[in-house]
Amino acid sequence: MRGNMGNMNKMMKQMQKMQKDMVKAQEELQEMTFDATAGGGMVKVTANGKKEILDVEINEDVVDPDDIEMLQDLIIAATNEVLTKIEEITNEKMGKFTQGMNLPGGMF
Template sequence: MAKGGFPGMGGMNMNNLMKQAQKMQKQMQEKQEELAERTLEMTSGGGAVKVVITGKKEIKELKLNPDVVDPDDVEMLEDLIMSAVNEAIRQVEEMYNNEMGRMSGGMGMGF
């Protein structure tokens, strides 16, 4: 075994391994910050409800087409809003998992 190395690590010493881990951690933190600033837009009901969400899962905008506002059918509007919001959240999680998965080389780091 090479001095300061580990079997199967090609002679990589602990200092180099730690530097690589710190570099990867910094890159992942930067990527998380970048993703947090992104916005995604989701719609439901053929565009009747639009939701804009950030990577932090904060709703920034909610727009309703006035034609969908029916006082006799509030339940349908509630369903459309829930659908758009839930899809927006799902898309943010998928965005994080895809981007972080690429960075971690598929090491199974879910966010």
């Protein structure tokens, strides 16, 4: 019986350490910034790890009052790209904590 308690205590300490490491990794991700461009760099979107858009830069050469749709498409493309980057990095960093745990999608 004593051996089981020792194993249980060891497992609890490992879980507590993993939880602390997860929180630290999540905080680091939220502090990071990510950039993506579209149209050969004509539009640049910057976001943080919380998926908040921080900045949108538009090269004046792409601003054409007769073709607003192209500019809108470039902004959408750059925004989607930066959000995809954040998702990929988040999965990469957080995946090491959830491997083999069979948690429902998105839970970590």
